[in-house]
Amino acid sequence: MNPEAVKKYRPFPKIDLPQRTWPNKAINTAPTWCSVDLRDGNQALIQPMSLQKKLEMFKLLTDMGFKEIEVGFPSASQVEFEFTRTLIEENLIPDDVLIQVLTQAREHLIRKTYESIRGAKEVIVHIYNSTSTLQRRTVFKMNRKEIIALAVEGAKLLKEEEQKYPETKFRYEYSPESFTGTELDFALEICEAVMEVMKPTKDNRLILNLPATVELSAPNIYADQIEWFCNNMSNREAAIISLHAHNDRGCAVAATEMALMAGGERVEGTLFGNGERTGNVDIVTLALNMFTQGVDPKLDLSDINRLVDVYERVCRLPIHPRHPYAGELVYTAFSGSHQDAINKGMTAYEVTDSGLWEVPYLPIDPSDVGRTYESIIRINSQSGKGGVAYIMDKEFGYKMPKNMHPEFGTIVQQLTDKEGRELLSKEIFAAFESTYLTARTPYSLKGFNVIKRHIDDSEKLSSALIEAEVRIGEEVKTITGKGNGPLDAFCSAMKNDITGEFTLCSYHEHALNGGSAARAAAYIEIEKPEGHKAWGVGVDTDIIVASIKAVLSALNRKK
Numbered sequence: 056m057n058p059e060a061v062k063k064y065r066p067f068p069k070i071d072l073p074q075r076t077w078p079n080k081a082i083n084t085a086p087t088w089c090s091v092d093l094r095d096g097n098q099a100l101i102q103p104m105s106l107q108k109k110l111e112m113f114k115l116l117t118d119m120g121f122k123e124i125e126v127g128f129p130s131a132s133q134v135e136f137e138f139t140r141t142l143i144e145e146n147l148i149p150d151d152v153l154i155q156v157l158t159q160a161r162e163h164l165i166r167k168t169y170e171s172i173r174g175a176k177e178v179i180v181h182i183y184n185s186t187s188t189l190q191r192r193t194v195f196k197m198n199r200k201e202i203i204a205l206a207v208e209g210a211k212l213l214k215e216e217e218q219k220y221p222e223t224k225f226r227y228e229y230s231p232e233s234f235t236g237t238e239l240d241f242a243l244e245i246c247e248a249v250m251e252v253m254k255p256t257k258d259n260r261l262i263l264n265l266p267a268t269v270e271l272s273a274p275n276i277y278a279d280q281i282e283w284f285c286n287n288m289s290n291r292e293a294a295i296i297s298l299h300a301h302n303d304r305g306c307a308v309a310a311t312e313m314a315l316m317a318g319g320e321r322v323e324g325t326l327f328g329n330g331e332r333t334g335n336v337d338i339v340t341l342a343l344n345m346f347t348q349g350v351d352p353k354l355d356l357s358d359i360n361r362l363v364d365v366y367e368r369v370c371r372l373p374i375h376p377r378h379p380y381a382g383e384l385v386y387t388a389f390s391g392s393h394q395d396a397i398n399k400g401m402t403a404y405e406v407t408d409s410g411l412w413e414v415p416y417l418p419i420d421p422s423d424v425g426r427t428y429e430s431i432i433r434i435n436s437q438s439g440k441g442g443v444a445y446i447m448d449k450e451f452g453y454k455m456p457k458n459m460h461p462e463f464g465t466i467v468q469q470l471t472d473k474e475g476r477e478l479l480s481k482e483i484f485a486a487f488e489s490t491y492l493t494a495r496t497p498y499s500l501k502g503f504n505v506i507k508r509h510i511d512d513s514e515k516l517s518s519a520l521i522e523a524e525v526r527i528g529e530e531v532k533t534i535t536g537k538g539n540g541p542l543d544a545f546c547s548a549m550k551n552d553i554t555g556e557f558t559l560c561s562y563h564e565h566a567l568n569g570g571s572a573a574r575a576a577a578y579i580e581i582e583k584p585e586g587h588k589a590w591g592v593g594v595d596t597d598i599i600v601a602s603i604k605a606v607l608s609a610l611n612r613k614k
């Protein structure tokens with residue numbers, strides 16, 4: 056960077072608030088949410104929403120449980136006006152939902168705005184003008200007094216227009232736009248001047264929306280500004296302090312969280328943070344952050360895929376794969392140590408009865424937002440044996456014994472190195488199948504019979520005599536053997552007649568699926584006298600046959 060360029064910038068001044076209390080507070084309840092997707096979000100789109108798309112978004116927002124929705128800037132365009140009319144005329148606004156309309160503090164725009172809401176039961180009329188030092192100087196070329204007069208005139212006009220619509224209950228919102236770039240004493244003065252006109256009471260409060268129209272400083276400064284404002288208001292109980300943060304520094308969520316701790320009661324934002332420039336605050340992230348702290352966000356986010364789907368279609372913007380809570384990859388671990396920890400954490404969660412979600416690397420249970428576990432672990436060259444074992448278990452039902460994980464993990468690792476890409480689950484299963492289940496050379500089982508069996512309660516005197524037909528290449532050999540059980544008898548027969556010495560080191564089995572057609576999977580590790588170990592896997596409806604197949608699978612792998 057040009058070292059001179061930095062001289063164009065200066066630090067944002069600190070707020071003089073030595074007794075600040077917000078850092079010791081916590082968010083314990085959900086704020087009132089107001090979606091501004093249809094207005095602030097919409098005005099920032101390359102192609103603003105058509106009426107149909109607005110209707111689709113409105114439906115989604117009401118389904119999610121938003122009770123306040125800024126539906127547009129009706130005086131700005133025909134679509135905006137018609138959309139507001141459609142909602143009212145077609146009775147599409149649920150009884151418990153308030154629509155909100157935005158207008159500048161300009162006479163013709165205010166009058167047009169009221170025309171757009173004729174016949175509505177209840178509406179929030181939202182009026183704004185910029186108050187920042189910079190905009191006063193460069194955009195409006197007005198001093199403080201003149202800017203206050205502009206806001207007051209606008210507010211008076213609201214009161215005047217309201218008389219023409221006796222069938223509608225009006226609530227009001229005033230935004231000193233660019234609040235964070237405004238001297239605090241001036242922001243307070245202009246808000247109080249508007250309150251003077253609107254005469255809110257504690258039963259009919261004025262929404263004072265204090266926006267970070269542009270995010271100019273660190274999130275703690277926004278919180279300081281909000282706390283300062285709340286502390287210094289003369290009629291605090293007659294106002295609802297609303298937050299409206301933009302994300303220029305990437306901190307809108309943090310800024311809003313801190314500002315809620317500082318006294319904010321209401322939040323305006325959008326789904327996934329769509330909005331001017333870097334966007335508005337992302338309400339989905341904010342709400343799910345609350346949820347993962349045990350606070351009911353009072354929004355239904357249980358089908359996040361629907362939210363993504365509607366958003367991407369209506370806004371024609373993609374969700375980043377790493378977008379908090381919603382991105383395609385956010386419930387996925389590729390790296391070995393993460394997979395191992397998730398695998399262990401999920402297993403522990405399934406057996407624990409604390410009811411608390413405590414899985415390493417996953418701050419939220421994906422199923423709470425309608426995502427499945429299936430994609431939690433994906434396999435590439437960064438992956439480890441734990442992740443491979445997880446896939447085999449969760450997707451295919453094979454619970455490999457822990458001692459077997461390194462062996463199959465290495466086989467998969469070699470494959471990912473060779474392919475140089477992520478492996479699909481079915482490719483991992485194919486590797487498992489060809490390594491353990493379908494490798495039939497040199498040995499495979501053609502027939503098996505238990506000729507005689509004695510079962511002793513103490514197991515010490517149990518015995519079995521078996522006969523087996525083993526295919527070795529083209530040849531089929533019949534072997535017989537004795538042992539303390541059918542598996543032991545089969546191993547003796549193999550050792551004596553075909554392979555020579557080997558030792559059975561580990562044995563594990565489990566049912567693969569339930570019901571009368573249940574099949575069993577057996578896992579056997581053998582060791583040759585020269586010290587070479589290998590695992591084999593067998594599957595059959597008969598557990599003994601499954602274990603015998605597992606022995607042959609291990610012997611086949613040895614070659």
Ligand SMILES: CC(=O)SCCNC(=O)CCNC(=O)[C@H](O)C(C)(C)COP(=O)(O)OP(=O)(O)OC[C@H]1O[C@@H](n2cnc3c(N)ncnc32)[C@H](O)[C@@H]1OP(=O)(O)O
Nearest residue numbers: 095098128130131132159160161183184185194195232268
């Ligand atoms: C931070 C925000 O997101 S605020 C919302 C912004 N959203 C939008 O602007 C989207 C919709 N807007 C529009 O369609 C148009 O801008 C309209 C219809 C509102 C107004 O259109 P126009 O009057 O043709 O143009 P424009 O917006 O450029 O008007 C600028 C004039 O309004 C004045 N103005 C701007 N904001 C305000 C305000 N809040 N109150 C009073 N006057 C204002 C400006 O000073 C300027 O005055 P000038 O003409 O004397 O220089």
Ligand SMILES: CC(C)C(=O)C(=O)O
Nearest residue numbers: 183230232233266268
């Ligand atoms: C109209 C106001 C609230 C706004 O959109 C902003 O300041 O970003």
